[in-house]
Amino acid sequence: MLRSRLAWLGAVIAATIVAGCGSGNGAAPTTTIASTTTTTTPSTTTLAPTTTAMSVTTSTAQAVTTTTAPALPGDPIDFGPAAGDILAVIGVAHDDVLNLRAGPGADQETLDLIPPLHDALIALGETRELPGSFWIAVDYEGTNGWVNLGFIGYLGITSDDTAAIVGQLGEIPAAPTMLELGMIVAESLSSEEPPSDLVVSVAATEGGDLGEVTYDVIGLGDDAVRGVRAHVFGQPGPVGFTLDTVEVTTLCGRGVTEDGFCV
Numbered sequence: 001m002l003r004s005r006l007a008w009l010g011a012v013i014a015a016t017i018v019a020g021c022g023s024g025n026g027a028a029p030t031t032t033i034a035s036t037t038t039t040t041t042p043s044t045t046t047l048a049p050t051t052t053a054m055s056v057t058t059s060t061a062q063a064v065t066t067t068t069a070p071a072l073p074g075d076p077i078d079f080g081p082a083a084g085d086i087l088a089v090i091g092v093a094h095d096d097v098l099n100l101r102a103g104p105g106a107d108q109e110t111l112d113l114i115p116p117l118h119d120a121l122i123a124l125g126e127t128r129e130l131p132g133s134f135w136i137a138v139d140y141e142g143t144n145g146w147v148n149l150g151f152i153g154y155l156g157i158t159s160d161d162t163a164a165i166v167g168q169l170g171e172i173p174a175a176p177t178m179l180e181l182g183m184i185v186a187e188s189l190s191s192e193e194p195p196s197d198l199v200v201s202v203a204a205t206e207g208g209d210l211g212e213v214t215y216d217v218i219g220l221g222d223d224a225v226r227g228v229r230a231h232v233f234g235q236p237g238p239v240g241f242t243l244d245t246v247e248v249t250t251l252c253g254r255g256v257t258e259d260g261f262c263v
Contacts, residue, residue, distance in 0.1 A: 083125025104135030156250030
């Protein structure tokens with residue numbers, strides 16, 4: 001029994017020696033475990049620089065010259081014709097004109113000349129007061145300017161006043177010339193206080209069947225009525241002219257109704 005165990009132990013030792021010399025180079029066998037190393041390279045993202053070209057606009061400041069209109073003479077007042085009113089020239093002699101001026105005042109530049117019977121001025125709604133006079137802005141055939149309010153009015157109703165004038169005079173007037181006959185009629189229509197201005201707005205004519213003359217009687221002491229325009233017709237006779245007809249147009253100061261009466 002002892003021999004058997006010794007024999008078995010010897011066999012094991014022999015086998016171990018053989019197994020230890022089996023590589024042929026005397027080196028102990030080496031078992032290599034392949035080590036897999038994963039190297040992670042950090043990912044670097046390089047952003048390409050983006051350059052945005054900024055357009056720089058250089059503004060050159062330009063000098064702006066502001067022209068201030070010269071101040072108008074006089075003082076503005078809330079008085080006179082309203083913008084858009086249609087006005088007529090009154091009290092201007094037949095051989096004269098009404099000046100359209102660049103500003104209020106008789107010393108202002110003259111822009112145009114308005115005939116004595118012009119009746120289509122358009123008020124612009126501006127009035128200025130100067131010492132002794134009032135001036136209004138108007139449109140005269142497309143030109144804007146200023147005129148003296150004393151020579152402006154509204155044309156009112158026209159009526160045949162022959163009978164009233166003959167009744168006032170007590171007889172049918174007669175005179176050597178139409179100019180004198182017209183003066184008789186104009187004086188009958190005038191006032192003493194305030195004294196009226198008698199102006200021949202249409203020159204006298206004495207040829208043909210009837211003579212004619214027109215007088216503007218301005219200043220009757222009534223704010224609503226500036227005056228009257230008397231168109232006088234005369235019948236020629238052996239010693240001059242006898243009154244035939246008088247057509248009287250009311251010259252209003254503040255406006256007219258649809259029927260032509262002063263307001």
